[in-house]
Amino acid sequence: MNLTLKIWRQKNADTKGKAVTYQVADISPDMSFLEMMDVLNEQLIEKGDEPVAFDHDCREGICGSCNLQINGEPHGPDRGVTTCQLHMRKFKDGDTIVIEPFRAKAFPVIKDLVVDRSAFDRIQQAGGYISVNTSGNTQDANSIPIEKDHADMSFYAATCIGCGACVAACKNASAMLFTAAKVSQFSLLPQGEVEADRRVLQMVEQMDKEGFGNCTNTGACEIECPKGISLENIARMNREYLKASVK
Amino acid sequence: MAKSALLKSSLAKKYWMAFTGLFLCLFLVGHLFGNLQLLIPVGEGARDQFNEYALFMTTNPAVKVLSYLTYLSIIFHAIDGILLTINNRKARPQGYVSFKPSTNSMWSSRNMGILGTVILAFIIVHMAMFWGQMKFGGLDDTIYTTANGEQVEDLYTLTIKTFQDAQYGLLWAIAYAVAMIAIAFHLSHGFSSGFQSLGINHPKYNGFIRKFGLAFAILIPLAFAVIPFYIHFVLEKI
Amino acid sequence: MGIFESKTPKGPLADKWTNHKNDINLVNPANKRNIDIIVVGTGLAGGSAAATLAELGYNVKTFCYQDSPRRAHSIAAQGGINAAKNYQGDGDSIYRLFYDTIKGGDYRSRESNVYRLAEVSGNIIDQCVAQGVPFAREYGGLLDNRSFGGVLVSRTFYAKGQTGQQLLLGAYSAMNRQINRGKIQSFNRHEMLEIVKVDGKARGIIARDLVTGELERHSAHAVVIASGGYGNVFFLSTNAMGSNVTASWKIHKKGAYFANPCFTQIHPTCIPVSGDHQSKLTLMSESLRNDGRIWVPKKKEDAEAIRNGKKKPTELSEEERDYYLERRYPAFGNLVPRDVASRAAKERCDAGFGVNKTGEAVYLDFSSAIMRYGKEAATTQKIDNPSDEKIKQLGKEVVEAKYGNLFQMYEKIVDENPYETPMMIYPAVHYTMGGVWVDYDLQTTIPGCYAIGEANFSDHGANRLGASALMQGLADGYFVLPYTIGNYLSNDIRTGAIPTDSPEFEAAEAEARERIEKFINNKGTKSVDHFHKLLGKIMWNKVGMARNAEGLKEAIQEISQLREEFWKDVKVPGSANEMNAELEKAGRVADFLELGELFAKDALHRNESCGGHFREEYQTEEGEALRDDENFMYVAAWEYTGKPGEAILHKEELEYEDIEVKTRSYK
Secondary structure, three states: OOEEEEEEEOOOOOOOOEEEEEEEOOOOOOOEHHHHHHHHHHHHHHHOOOOOOOOOOOOOOOOOOOOEEEOOEEOOOOOOOOHHHOEHHHOOOOOEEEEEEOOOOOOOEEEOOEEOOHHHHHHHHOOOOOOOOOOOOOOOOOOOOOOHHHHHHHHHHHOOOOOOHHHHHOOOOEOHHHHHHHHHHHHOOHHHHOOHHHHHHHHHHHHHHOOOEOOOOOOHHHHHOOOOOOOHHHHHHHHHHHHHHHO | OHHHHOOOOHHHHHHHHHHHHHHHHHHHHHHHHHHHHHHOOOOHHHHHHHHHHHHHHHHOHHHHHHHHHHHHHHHHHHHHHHHHHHHHHHOOOOOOOOOOHHHOOOHHHHOHHHHHHHHHHHHHHHHHHHHHHHHHOOOOOOEEEOOOOOEEEOHHHHHHHHHHOOOOHHHHHHHHHHHHHHHHHHHHHHHHHHHHHOOOOOHHHHHHHHHHHHHHHHHHHHHHHHHHHHHHHHOOOO | OOOOOOOOOOOOHHHHHHHHHHHOOOOOHHHHOOOEEEEEOOOHHHHHHHHHHHHHOOEEEEEOOOOOHHHOHHHHOOOOEEOOOOOOOOOOOHHHHHHHHHHHOOOOOOHHHHHHHHHHHHHHHHHHHHHOOOOOEOOOOOEOOEOOOOOOOOOEEOOOOOHHHHHHHHHHHHHHHHHHOOOEEEEOOEEEEEEEEEOOEEEEEEEEEOOOOOEEEEEOOEEEEOOOOOHHHHOOOOOOOOOOOHHHHHHHHOOOOEEOOOOEEEEEEEOOOOOOOOOOOOEOOHHHHHOOEEEEEOOHHHHHHHHOOOOOHHHOOHHHEEOHHHHHOOOOHHHOOHHHHHHHHHHHHHHHHOOOOOOOOEEEEOHHHHHHHHHHHHHHOOOOOOOHHHHHHHHHHHHHHHHHHHHHHHHHHHOOOOOOOOEEEEEEEEEEOOEEOOOOOOEOOOOOEEEOHHHEOOOOOOOOOOOOHHHHHHHHHHHHHHHHHHHHHHHHOOOOOOOOOOHHHHHHHHHHHHHHHHHHHHOOOEOHHHHHHHHHHHHHHHOOOOEOHHHHHHHHHHHHHHHHHHHHHEOOOOOOOOOOHHHHHHHHHHHHHHHHHHHHHHHHHOOOOEOOEOEOOOEOOOOOEOOOHHHHOEEEEEEOOOOHHHOEEEEEEOOOOOOOOOOOOOO
C-alpha cells in the first residue's frame, strides 16, 4: 500500500506545531499501525530528518502508552483496539491518514504526538487505592467471599489501561470514564467500601482541578475505549459522589 | 468538603442539570394537558374552560409555587448549561485537525447547547406573546369575565386568533413546530441523560428508560406541535 | 567488595527465613525517616518494593522510563500467579510449590531462595486481595484457580488474561498512596544511566530526564534495581519495546556480578513472525494449553501442501495429525514446561513439518475442546440428541468465556478466526532467568545495591514455570527486600544525607554525558534499529533455542564485530537536550551489544543442556536435555573486567539438602 500521512509535528511544549505531509510506500496490510510509523521513521532518519516522536511500549494493547488520534478518532477506525493493535488492513491503498496527538488542556503536548498524561496519575494519587499496609498476616484471601458478579464487574472496571482515549474522544475532553472506572473498581469490593466516600470526593476534586471538561453523557468515551469500559461506571460514580456529598 | 461538593464540583453541575431538566419534563406534561383543551370545538364552553384554567394556573398558590420553581429551573438549567459549555470549550483549547464525533455519538447529544439556545429563544418569545400579554395587559378587545365576575384577559381568544390569523397564523404555527423539533432533539438525549447523571443506570431498566425517553421526546413535542396546526386548519374560525 | 557469598541462613530449610528475620538488624522508625532509597523500575518488583519501603517510613525515589509507573511491562503478564494456598484441596503445599519450582528450573536455582518464595506465596494473594485486586472468583464467592504447565495441581490465581495488569495496578495503587503521603517521589520518563559508588557502596544514580534531556544526580543510602529482564537482546521478543538491560548492565560494569545470562526462556505459545517489518512478538497465554492441543501434520507432503495454501488444516483427519507433545510426554501432554514444549515445536519445524509460509509454526487446536465442552453443556442444559452444530455452538460459548479476549487478540493480529481454524503458534523469547547475581538478602556484589524481580537471577534456575514470575516479583518487593534491606541500612542511621556534589557523582555524570555526546556527534549512516535487528538475528540463530559450540564461537565473534561497527557507524538524529527516542534506543542497544557477547560466552562455557539452555552436543538419544550435575551444578556469576569477552567466572556451587536431584522427566 502507498499512503499519504498528515502528521502533527511540534518541537516541544513551547513552540507552535503544524501538520506535515509525508508519503510512505510498500506498506504491508499485515503491519500494525505503529510498525507503519516505524517505517516512516526509518525513512526520515535515512534522509537526515528527525523521526516523529510518539509514545508506545508493550505493542500488545495493555500498557496504555500508545495514544494516537487517527483520522479523527482515538486509536483509529477499528473498535476495541489500541493504536498498536490497529492493523493496516483497515486502510486502503492511496488513503490519506491524519495523525494527531490526543487533545486536551489537561494533556499538554510534549513533542510531536507525545502528550503528558500525568493528570491521570494525580487523579489516582488522590484516592485510587485501598489503605492497607503490607504485612505477612493480612487476613486470608478467602475470608471475605465476594459475589462473582461484583468481582467480575470490578474486574471489568479495572481493565482500564489509562490511555486517555476517553478524554480524546469526548467533545468536552472529560475524564469521567477514567475516573469512574477506578472509583467503581474499589466501590464494588467490600475491601474498598470503607474508604469509598473519601475516595470519590477526592478523586473528583482532583479531576476537576486538572482542567478536564464536564461529562455531558454523549457516550463517545465508551465507544472509543479500547477496553470497552462501560458508562455504567460513570453512573456508579455519580451515585457514589451524590451519596458521599450529602453525608 | 461535602457542602462545596454539592455546589461547585463538575458532578454537582450535572446533578443540577439533570434535576432541573427532569423537573421541566414534568412541567411539559402539565403544560400539554392545559394546551390540549384548545382542541375542544369552538364555543362558550371551550373559551370558559380554557380561561378558567389559565386563571387557576396563575392564581392558585400551590401552582404559583410550582410555576416559580419552573422559572427558576429554566433559568438555572440555562445558566448551568452556558457555564458547562464555556468550561468544556476551555478543556480543549487546541482543537483537532480532523475530528469525527459522528462515529461515536449522536448529533443531539453533542449539540445540547445549540438546541437549548433555540429553546430558550422560543421560551422568551412564547412568554412575551402569551404569558406577558396576559400578565401585563395589552389585550384590549379581549376581556373575559370570570364566574365570580372578575375581569381578566381572554387568553383563549388571543391564542386561537394568533394561529388563525390569515396573514401570520401559519407562520406562527411553523415557527412553533420548529421549536418543538428542537425540544424533541433536546429531550431525545436529555431525558435518559438525566437519569445517567443522577446515577440511575442498570442493565435491567436501561432499555426501558431509553425507550420511554425516546417515546417522550417524540410524543410530547408532537402533541404540542399538532395544536397550532389544528387551530389553523381544522378548528372553526372565530 | 568481595561479598560473593550466598549468605544462606543456617538451620532446617523450613525455618531459614523465619530465623533470618529474627536475626537481622532492624532500623527504628525514627531513623527510617532519615534514610533514602532509590528504586529503579516500577513493575511488580519495583512498585511493590517502593510502596512497602515507603510504608515502613523510608524516603523512596522511584524511576521509570515510561510516562507512568503503571505502564511497566509486568502489566502484560497474562496467565496468573502461583501460590501454595491449597484452596482446591488437591494436595498442594509450600513444599510442593518449592519442589515444582526447583524441578522446573532443572536444579539450577538456590534451594533456600526458592523455599522462601514458596513460603511467602500465600501472603501475596492475601495482600493483593486486601488491596482490591479483582481476581477471578467462583459462584460461591471464593477465589478460583487454574492449572499451568509443569505442575500437577491447580494453584494459579488469575484475573482473566490480565493478571499482570491487575497485580501491577495493585502495586501502583499502593505506590499512589505513598506518593500522596509524600513518602515516594516518582520520577517518570527518567532513565538511569549510571550508578554512583562512594567508598565502594552504592550511593546514588545518574538519571536522564527523557523530556528535557537533562542529566540529574540522585543520592540515596541504597539503590534497588528492579528493571526487569533482557529478552530484547533478541530484538524480537514478547518484551515491551523499551525493556532494556541498561540498569543491570551499568551496575554489572561497576562491580555487580551477572549470573547465568544464557538462561533464557523461549515461550512456546506466541503468534508466529509474519514478516521483516515485525517489531515485536505477541504472547498467547500458556493457559491456552489447558484446552488447546498442539499438532503438526504426520506427513511432510501435507505440511508442504498447507504451506503452499493447497490444503487447510481442518481437512486433515485425526490419523493424519501428529499430536507430538501427547505422543512424547503422555503424563503431562500439552502441559509440559515451556522449555520442553518450545524445543519440541522447533524440532518438528526443523524437520520440515512447520505449517505457515515461513515453515515456523505449529497448530494449537481447540476443536476437540469445543466439542468436549459442548457435550458437557448439552448434558447440563438437558438437551437430548443435540446436533453436532448445536454442540459446537455450545462449546464455542464455553471457550469464549474462558479465552475470549485471547481469541479476539489473535484474530486482530492474524486475521483468522481461531474458533474455526486452529491457531498457529511458535516459540518466542519471553523471560530471562539469568540476571544480576544476588545473595539471600537480594544484595548484589556491590554493597547497598540490590536487585529484585526478573532483574536478578535467583529463583527460577534454568527454566521458569508459568505464573511464577509474578509470584517472584511480588515476593521480592512486598515480603523479602523490605526486611533484608534493613539489615544493611541499620549501619547507615548516622550517615545523614548523601551529598551529590562529590567527585564520585561528578565522574559518573561525566561518563554518562560523554557517551551521549558520542552518539549525537557520531554522524554515522545506519539507524539504531539496523544494528539491533542484526544483533537479534545473531542471537536467535546461534544463541537461541538450540546452541552448539561452533555457533556460539561465531556468535561471540560476530557480536563483538557488530559492536565495533555500531560505535563507528550509528546515526542518532536530533540533540541531547530534548526528547529523543533514538538516543534512548542507542544507549540501550549499546548495552545489549555487550551483554549479548557475555550471554554467548556463558552459553559456550556451560557444556550441558538444562532448562532453557539446550546445547545440541548434550542430548539423550530421544533428544531430551542432558544435564551434567557433576560439573555444572553451579551458578555462573561473571565479573566485568573491561570487556564482556574477558569477564571472569565465579562459581556458586548449588547444594540440595531437602530435595533429591533427579533427571527431569515429564513423560
